[in-house]
Structure formats: C-alpha cells, structure tokens
Amino acid sequence: MDISGRKLFCKALAEEGVDTLFAYPGGTVTDLFDELYKQDKVRVVLPRHEQALIHEAEGYARQTGKVGVCLVTSGPGATNTITGLADAHYDSVPLVVFTGQVPLDLIGNDAFQEVDIVGMTRNITKYSVTVRDRKELGKIIKMAFYIAQSGKPGPVLIDIPKDIQVAQGPSEYPASVQIRGYKPIEKDVHVGQLKKAYKMLKQAKRPVILAGGGVKVAKANKELREFAEKMYVPVVTTVMGKGAMPDDHPLYIGNSGLHGRYAANIAVSKCDVLFSIGTRFNDRITGDLNEFAPNAKIVHIDVDTSSISRNVVVDVPVVADAKVALRKLLEWAEPSDNYEWIDRINNWQKDNPLEMRRDRGMTPQMIMEGINKVFADATYVTDVGQHQMWATQFISLDPGQKFITSGGLGTMGFGFPAAIGAKIADPKQDIVCISGDGGMQMNMQEMATAIVEHAPVVVCLLNNQYLGMVRQMQQLFYGKRYEATCLRKRNTCPPNCKGPNEACPPYVPDFLKYADTYGAHGIRVTKEEEIIPALEAAKKNTDAPTVIEFMISSDELVLPMVKSGNAMSEMILK
Amino acid sequence: MNRNMKDRWIALYVENQVGVLAKISGLFSAKSYNLQSLTVGTTEDQTVSRMTICVTSDDITFEQIKKQLNRMVEVIKVIDLTNVMIHMKEILFAKVLHCTTADKEELFQIAQVFGVQVVDIGTESVLLECKLTPRRNDELIALLHSKYKHVEVVRGGAVAIESISTSSR
Numbered sequence: 001m002d003i004s005g006r007k008l009f010c011k012a013l014a015e016e017g018v019d020t021l022f023a024y025p026g027g028t029v030t031d032l033f034d035e036l037y038k039q040d041k042v043r044v045v046l047p048r049h050e051q052a053l054i055h056e057a058e059g060y061a062r063q064t065g066k067v068g069v070c071l072v073t074s075g076p077g078a079t080n081t082i083t084g085l086a087d088a089h090y091d092s093v094p095l096v097v098f099t100g101q102v103p104l105d106l107i108g109n110d111a112f113q114e115v116d117i118v119g120m121t122r123n124i125t126k127y128s129v130t131v132r133d134r135k136e137l138g139k140i141i142k143m144a145f146y147i148a149q150s151g152k153p154g155p156v157l158i159d160i161p162k163d164i165q166v167a168q169g170p171s172e173y174p175a176s177v178q179i180r181g182y183k184p185i186e187k188d189v190h191v192g193q194l195k196k197a198y199k200m201l202k203q204a205k206r207p208v209i210l211a212g213g214g215v216k217v218a219k220a221n222k223e224l225r226e227f228a229e230k231m232y233v234p235v236v237t238t239v240m241g242k243g244a245m246p247d248d249h250p251l252y253i254g255n256s257g258l259h260g261r262y263a264a265n266i267a268v269s270k271c272d273v274l275f276s277i278g279t280r281f282n283d284r285i286t287g288d289l290n291e292f293a294p295n296a297k298i299v300h301i302d303v304d305t306s307s308i309s310r311n312v313v314v315d316v317p318v319v320a321d322a323k324v325a326l327r328k329l330l331e332w333a334e335p336s337d338n339y340e341w342i343d344r345i346n347n348w349q350k351d352n353p354l355e356m357r358r359d360r361g362m363t364p365q366m367i368m369e370g371i372n373k374v375f376a377d378a379t380y381v382t383d384v385g386q387h388q389m390w391a392t393q394f395i396s397l398d399p400g401q402k403f404i405t406s407g408g409l410g411t412m413g414f415g416f417p418a419a420i421g422a423k424i425a426d427p428k429q430d431i432v433c434i435s436g437d438g439g440m441q442m443n444m445q446e447m448a449t450a451i452v453e454h455a456p457v458v459v460c461l462l463n464n465q466y467l468g469m470v471r472q473m474q475q476l477f478y479g480k481r482y483e484a485t486c487l488r489k490r491n492t493c494p495p496n497c498k499g500p501n502e503a504c505p506p507y508v509p510d511f512l513k514y515a516d517t518y519g520a521h522g523i524r525v526t527k528e529e530e531i532i533p534a535l536e537a538a539k540k541n542t543d544a545p546t547v548i549e550f551m552i553s554s555d556e557l558v559l560p561m562v563k564s565g566n567a568m569s570e571m572i573l574k
Numbered sequence: 575m576n577r578n579m580k581d582r583w584i585a586l587y588v589e590n591q592v593g594v595l596a597k598i599s600g601l602f603s604a605k606s607y608n609l610q611s612l613t614v615g616t617t618e619d620q621t622v623s624r625m626t627i628c629v630t631s632d633d634i635t636f637e638q639i640k641k642q643l644n645r646m647v648e649v650i651k652v653i654d655l656t657n658v659m660i661h662m663k664e665i666l667f668a669k670v671l672h673c674t675t676a677d678k679e680e681l682f683q684i685a686q687v688f689g690v691q692v693v694d695i696g697t698e699s700v701l702l703e704c705k706l707t708p709r710r711n712d713e714l715i716a717l718l719h720s721k722y723k724h725v726e727v728v729r730g731g732a733v734a735i736e737s738i739s740t741s742s743r
Contacts, residue, residue, distance in 0.1 A: 122597050123604050127647045132592065147647060181589060181650040306641035309634065 002168040005137050006035040009098075009165070012141040012173045014041045018069050020424060022057045024050050026073020027113055028100030031165040033071075045424060045453055048445040050077050052417035054084025055443070058093045059421025062404045063379060063429070065219070067148050068421070070097040075113030078159075079120070083411055085155045086124040090408025091240065092217050094153040096144045101130060103163040118159050126154035131161065134169035142177045151184025152304045153217060185303050189320035189328055197275070197299040197316045198332050204273035204297075206341045207233045210256065210285075213240025213407065214278015214302060215322045221399060223326035224277070225249065230333035234345055236264040238279050239392050240407040247396040253345055254354070257285045258562050259389040262352035262571055265562070267345050268293050269569040277301045278322045281311040282408065283564075291567030301325045352560070352573055354393050360553075362528045364462060367550050368394035371432055371460060374535035378430035378458075379404065379422055383415030383439030386468035389558040391434045413442030416459060420446055423455035430458070430539070437463040437487060437511075447518040450545045458538045459547045464554045465500070465507050472557050476572070500554055511549045521546040577632040581610060583655035583662075583734060584640070586625040589648045590616055597648060598625065607631065607639055611664075611708070613731040622650065626662075626733045628708070659737035664730055666704040666711045671724035673698050680721070688714050708732045 003011075009032055013021065020043045025033045036044055047053040050072050057068030068088075072081055078099040088095045102111040107130075118128045127147050131137050137160070144156040201207050215224050221244050228235050228251050235245045236256040245252040254261030256268050268274060274296040279285065281300075286292040292312060300307075300314040301322065308317040318325060356365040368390060371380070379402040380395055382388040388405055397403055404422060406414040419433035440461055450457060467485040474482050480498050489497070490505045515522030521541045523534045525548055538546035560571040588594050595614055602609040610628040617624045629639060636656075643652045670681060681700045685692050688710070694701035704711055711729065718725045 118593060119596065122593070122600055130592070179647060182647045304645065306638065306645050308641075310638055313634075 001171060003171040005134055005160070005165040005167050005169065006031045008137055008169070008171065008173065009141070009160075010035050010039050010042070011171075012138060013069065014039070015173050016067070016141075016145050018042055018067070020045060020060060021069050021071055022047060022053045022060070022421070023071035024053055024073065024077055026075075026077045026100060028074040028102060028162045029071060029077075029098075029165075031162065032098070032100070032160075045449070047417065047449045049443065050080030051083055051413065052443045052446045052449070054081045054095070054097065055087070055411070055414050055417035056421030056424070056446075056449070057095055057097075058084060058088055058091075058414075059381060059404060059418030060425040061088075061093050061095060062418070063402060063422035063425045066425075067094045067096055067145060070095065072097070072099055073113065074100040074102055074117070075115050077113075078117040079115055082121060082124070083409075085121055085157065087406055087409040087411045087414060088155040089124045089126070091406065092153045092213065093155065094148040095155040096141075096148050097155060097157045099157060099159045100165075101159045101161040104132065104161045105163075107161065117157065121157050124155075125157050128157035128159070130159040131164050134164050134167040137164060137169065138173045139177060142174045143179060146177055147179070147182060150186065152214075185319055185321060187321070187324055189324050190318065191328065193316065193318050194301075194320070194325060194328055195332070197301070197318055198329055200273055200297055200299060200316060201231065201233065201275050202334070202336060204271075204336070206270060206272045207231075207336070207338065208253075208267050208271040208274055209233050209235045210238070210268065210274055210276040210279060211235055211241040211244040212238045212277065212279025215241055215244040216278075218278065218303070218322035218324075220323035220326050221245070223323055223330060225399070227326050227329055227333055230330065230335065232335050232338050232342075233275070234267060234338070234342055236260070236268060238282070238285050238407070239405065241279065242392055243397040243401060243403045246399050251342075253349070255392050256568070258287070258564065259393070259558050259560065260568075261349070261354055261393075262560050262573065263345050263348035265560075265568040265571060266348050269567070271296045273297050273299065275299045277325070278303070280304070280307040283311070286312060287562050287566055287568040291569065362526070362531070362550065362552060364390040364552060364556060365394050366528050367460065367462065367531055367552075370531035370535050371434070372396045374532060374539060375430050375432045375458070377401070378432045379426070381405070381415055381419040381422060381431060381433045383433070383435040384410045384412045385436045385439055386464070386472065386556070386558050387434050387436045387462040389469075390462075393558075395434075412439040415439055416457075417443050417446045417449075419457045419459070420450045420453070420455045423450075423457045424453055427455075433457050433459045435459055435461050436468060437461060437465065438467045440511075441509075444514065447514070447520055447545065451518050451520065455545070456542050457545050458535075458541075459545060460535075461511060461547055461549045462552050463507075463511070463549050464552050464556060466554050468554075468556070469558070471554075472561075475555070475557070477563065511547055515545075515547040520544045523548045524551065525549065526551045577634065579630060579632050581628055581630050582636050583660070584625075584627040584629070584643070585653040585655055585734060585736075586627060586643060586649060587617070587651040587653075588623050588625060589650065590621050590623040591648065594623070594648045597646065598643070601642055601646070602629070605638075605642065607635065611731040613733050615733075626731070628732060653736075655734055655736070659740055660734045661737055662707055662732050662734040663705045664708045664711050664732040666706070666714070666730065667728045668702045668704065668715065668718055669699060669726040670702070670718060670722050671699045671726065673700055673722070677722065684714075684717065690714070
C-alpha cells in the first residue's frame with residue numbers, strides 16, 4: 001500500500017533509531033511537522049536559530065557517536081545551517097540535515113524562500129541531494145544515514161520539495177543500500193604497508209606518534225595507549241586529537257601546533273620518525289611546511305586517502321581506520337629503547353613548562369584547574385578563541401573523556417549550542433561549556449532552548465572584554481592597533497585607542513542579568529578564591545543552566561605561540 | 575615548484591544525475607586545479623555518464639585530484655589515461671571567412687594534408703570539420719591563424735577510450 005512522503009519520513013527516522021530531531025519549522029516543511037505531531041518516537045527540539053540548531057545536533061552527535069539529525073525549512077532556514085555543515089565536514093561529525101524545498105515545478109523560478117541549497121553545500125557536505133521522485137525518498141534517506149556514519153563521517157543534506165512530502169509512493173524503507181560509487185574503508189588494511197610503517201617506527205631512534213581526531217572518531221583511544229606503552233613511544237596530539245591519550249600519561253607530551261606545548265613542537269621538529277594517525281596535517285599543526293619535522297620519515301595512517309600526501313610528503317602511507325590499524329600494530333608491538341629520547345623530551349618540558357604566573361590575580365590556568373577539580377568527569381565543550389586554546393592546554397582528560405571543540409572551521413558561536421546538544425543527548429552527564437564573551441554572544445539566544453529543554457549546562461564564560469585571539473595578534477604583530485576587537489568600544493570612543501583606560505565605557509551585556517532574564521543562574525567571579533565555590537554552586541544547579549562569568553585580564557596571552565606560517569620550532573614563549 | 579607540470583588525462587564514470595557535472599567542475603574551481611578540457615556524455619548504460627577530463631598539473635596535485643574525485647559519492651570509477659594506450663579525438667569546426675579563390679584552393683590542400691573534411695562552402699568562406707587529437711587541432715588552428723585573418727573556431731573537447739591493441743593516441 002502506498003503512503004505519503006511525510007509518513008515515510010517519520011517511518012525512516014524511527015527505523016534509523018533517531019530519538020531526537022533538532023528542528024525549526026517553516027513554509028516548506030509544515031507537512032513534515034504535522035506528521036511529527038502524530039508520533040511519539042522522536043523528540044522534537046526547537047532551537048531559536050538554525051545555526052545554533054545544527055551546532056546542537058553536532059554536540060548531540062559528538063557526545064553519543066550517533067548521527068545528529070536536523071530539519072529546517074527552505075531558503076533562510078537552509079542557508080543558516082551552512083556554517084554548521086562546514087564545521088561538521090571539517091571535524092568529521094555525522095549529521096543528516098533535511099531541508100524543505102519549494103515544489104518541484106517552482107524550482108528555478110526564484111520562488112519565495114527558494115535557494116539552491118544543494119548547489120551551495122556541495123563542497124561542504126559528504127553528499128547533498130534533492131529528492132526529485134517520491135519513489136526514491138526511502139532509498140535516499142537510507143543512503144544519507146549510511147554515508148554520514150561510514151568511512152570518514154560527515155554531514156549529508158537531503159533537500160525535500162514540498163510536493164514530494166505529500167506525494168504517495170512505496171511504504172518500504174530499505175534495510176540496506178548499495179552505492180556503486182561509495183566504498184568506504186572499514187576493516188581493510190594493507191598489511192604489508194603497515195608492517196613497513198611498523199618497522200620504520202621500531203628502528204627509529206627518536207620516534208614520535210602524532211594522534212589526530214581520527215583516533216577519537218574511530219574510538220581507538222585504548223589501542224593507541226596500549227600501542228604507545230608497548231612500544232614505549234612518546235605521543236603528541238592535534239587539537240582534535242586531544243583526549244586520545246590521557247593527559248597525565250607519562251608518554252603524553254601534549255598538543256602540538258600553533259599553541260602547542262614547547263616540548264611537543266620541539267619533539268616533532270627533532271624526531272626521526274613521525275608516526276601519524278588520523279590527522280590531515282592542517283597548517284595549524286605544521287606551520288612552515290619546509291621546516292616541519294625536517295629530519296623525519298613520516299608515516300601517515302588515515303581512513304581518507306585524499307588526506308594522505310596532500311599537505312606533507314609522506315614516506316609510508318597507510319589507508320586504514322585508526323582502530324583497525326592499531327589493533328594490527330598491537331600484534332607486532334615490542335618495546336623499543338627510547339629512554340634517552342624521552343629523557344630529552346622531559347627536559348624540554350622542564351625547560352619550558354606550560355605555566356601561567358600565579359602572583360597577579362586570577363588567570364585562565366587557575367580557572368581550568370578549578371574546572372578539572374570540580375568537574376573532573378564532565379564532557380567539556382569549548383567555543384573558539386583564546387579560552388579554547390587555554391582549555392586545550394590546561395583541561396585534563398581521563399581515558400574516554402570527551403572534549404568537544406570546533407577544530408577545523410574554528411566556528412565562533414559553536415560552544416554554547418553544542419553543549420546544549422550534548423546535554424540533551426546525555427542528561428546525566430555534566431556538560432561544561434568553556435566560552436568567551438565574544439563567542440557566547442554569537443548564539444546567546446540559545447539560553448531559551450536550554451531552559452525549555454531542561455538542559456542545565458554549566459557555562460564558564462571567560463570575559464576579557466575583547467575578541468582576545470585577534471587582540472593578541474594585534475598586540476604582538478600589529479603595533480597594538482586594536483581595531484574592532486574591543487567589545488566595550490562605542491561610537492563615542494576616541495579614535496586610535498591603544499588599550500583599556502579609566503575612561504572606557506561599561507561592558508554590555510551584563511551576563512548576570514542575561515542569565516536572570518531567561519531564568520538561568522548567574523555567578524560573577526573576580527578572584528582566584530571564588531573559583532571553586534562558584535563551580536561547586538553551579539554543580540548543584542540541576543534545575544537550570546548556570547553562567548559563571550570569570551572576569552579575566554584583557555591582556556592575558558595564549559602562549560606559547562607560533563606566528564602563522566613560521567616554523568613550529570620558532571615559538572614565542574614569553 | 576613545477577614538478578613535472580604536464581597535461582594529464584582522466585576518464586571518469588559518474589552517476590548520470592542532476593548536479594553531478596556541477597559537482598565535478600566545482601571541485602576543480604574550489605581546489606584551484608587547472609582544468610583544460612572536460613567532455614561528458616552517457617555511456618552504454620543510461621544511468622552512467624563518462625567524462626574525459628584533461629588537467630595540467632604536477633605529480634602531487636594529480637594524485638590529489640584522483641583521490642578527491644574518488645571520494646565523491648557520485649563518482650563510480652576514476653581511470654588514469656595519462657600513461658596508457660588510448661584513442662583520442664576532438665571535434666573541431668573551423669570556418670574561414672573572406673577567402674579569395676586562391677585561399678580556397680589552399681584550404682582544400684590543407685584539408686587533404688591534415689585529413690579533415692571540407693563540409694560546407696560559400697562564395698567567400700570554407701567550413702572545415704576536423705576529428706583529430708587536441709594537439710593536432712591546435713596545430714591546424716595555428717596554421718589557419720597564420721594564413722587567414724578571419725577564422726571562426728569551435729572545439730568540442732576531447733573524448734578518449736582505451737585502445738584494444740597497442741595503438742598510439
């Protein structure tokens with residue numbers, strides 16, 4: 001018996017085990033919403049903006065490992081998801097995004113709320129498609145869920161014209177789907193090539209393992225740790241790989257990259273074999289390519305063939321899922337004599353430890369340490385900017401603990417909604433959102449969603465009254481010309497301001513009043529001794545979100561740092 | 575930095591669907607790959623299209639292009655034709671205008687030497703239809719430009735298929 005497209009849509013969600021749908025209604029999706037009204041399997045979450053909506057779905061997906069599912073209307077609803085699609089594409093987050101579309105016969109007419117969303121999102125999705133035939137609807141949805149989760153995960157967009165939603169067609173939702181052009185790498189690994197990589201690592205005198213986000217996506221943290229321990233090889237991570245090794249592990253050196261640890265970057269610069277897994281050698285990791293790991297043979301294990309030998313020339317490429325490769329490597333692993341090399345690395349750590357001063361008031365490090373102490377088991381979600389880098393430097397992760405951050409796209413406004421999505425997905429889990437005063441304001445309307453969906457996240461907002469990451473560059477490289485980074489600046493301010501002074505106007509908004517307006521809790525912290533009590537108070541607030549506003553100094557820098565484009569060994573330390 | 579920059583050829587099997595051509599050509603612009611020519615048509619299977627693509631690139635970029643094409647869901651198969659025996663032809667029409675009688679006679683001789691046909695003729699103009707390799711077509715166009723002021727050219731882009739025997743391109 002034939003059924004309508006809208007009925008099949010709900011059936012497909014149920015079959016895929018979708019429990020939460022992040023959805024914002026509009027003209028071209030009213031039929032789908034009407035059908036959702038009649039069912040009780042899928043919880044419909046109504047965010048307050050479609051950009052936040054898709055970040056919430058990302059938070060949901062990254063907390064659970066399941067596909068985040070979105071439904072938005074055509075035109076502006078669809079275009080508002082573009083930032084999130086690009087974000088999910090870079091950070092390999094499985095999403096299926098349904099967009100409404102004007103009826104088929106109106107496509108191309110510049111109809112009301114018509115945009116070519118498939119055309120716009122082609123290169124920021126794994127796959128995007130318009131359903132042009134009701135008969136194809138079931139197959140396309142099945143394909144979308146399969147593509148989003150398999151191989152290197154990513155976002156898939158399905159554009160459904162309004163008439164397809166009501167058209168009658170087959171009631172079947174396929175159990176599986178064959179796609180002739182899509183053969184993701186799942187369990188295969190070229191054993192000969194992997195053996196070659198292993199031998200190279202075994203013979204190395206100064207080996208380093210570089211672990212990227214791919215290790216976490218493949219859920220291979222345990223295997224990575226065992227492999228590093230068995231071989232006795234030090235490990236550095238990328239920002240996306242943070243958490244692949246426990247932070248307190250003796251073989252873990254820290255993050256490498258633009259704001260990585262001194263010892264981690266020096267180790268990469270001096271190593272003779274760089275054994276990399278699940279990273280695409282983004283420019284934030286390599287710096288000047290000619291100076292990147294100049295003395296090293298490079299092994300690169302990645303599930304995405306196109307990531308290999310794109311940015312750096314690789315000596316031994318291995319196309320494989322991180323977990324599959326590491327399991328195989330574990331069969332061979334034998335201890336190596338790397339004691340001297342690890343001693344050298346430990347000395348670099350001692351020479352230039354990650355440490356902020358402790359004599360002049362509250363620092364970001366103190367805040368992160370407080371979070372580590374009070375919220376030791378939480379999932380940490382960050383926004384983008386200085387606070388994000390401080391979190392990567394000072395937040396300590398245990399095995400399996402989650403650290404959700406926008407790594408590839410660097411999307412300001414990501415943190416707060418992603419935290420809400422994670423909390424909706426996993427209500428029992430403490431979710432701590434570490435944000436800045438700039439990024440928070442990019443999606444602060446989502447406090448309404450957090451309240452109505454009962455998602456009591458804890459927002460640790462580091463307020464330095466500036467767009468701090470750019471301000472830092474202006475301070476160091478642009479003669480302190482703070483153009484458009486001071487968030488206190490008003491049109492009455494004198495031109496060519498060189499920094500805060502007594503005549504500065506007050507900061508807006510008042511974040512305590514903001515919290516209060518929505519019925520959330522607000523705490524302002526100005527001194528070190530207030531950090532722990534504030535976090536403990538927030539932990540008790542299970543009825544509504546808490547915003548803790550930490551008033552930090554405007555001129556706090558993220559150090560060490562490498563100037564973009566310079567060699568990783570040329571670090572600004574103080 | 576031009577590590578072995580040269581023309582390279584790819585045959586690409588793709589799903590015969592709306593938007594696939596845009597997706598493939600979009601890849602070349604998004605990644606700043608240097609696309610020389612792209613032709614597309616359906617194959618013996620109506621659900622599959624085959625493209626013949628020429629790019630100018632170095633070795634590393636070319637490897638990356640093939641990988642990027644391969645990871646697309648709509649791409650069924652990527653065949654590197656750079657170092658295999660193929661038959662390749664490009665359709666070209668060249669219309670020479672304002673010809674004298676001597677010009678016309680000469681054009682017939684050129685046609686004979688190049689192995690192309692004169693398919694239309696008027697009092698002052700001649701139309702040549704050429705099915706040559708792209709390089710041979712380049713040579714013909716260069717010759718026509720050197721001899722005649724008014725030449726109108728339309729090229730179709732190359733199509734290629736792997737040889738059965740060991741024949742040349």
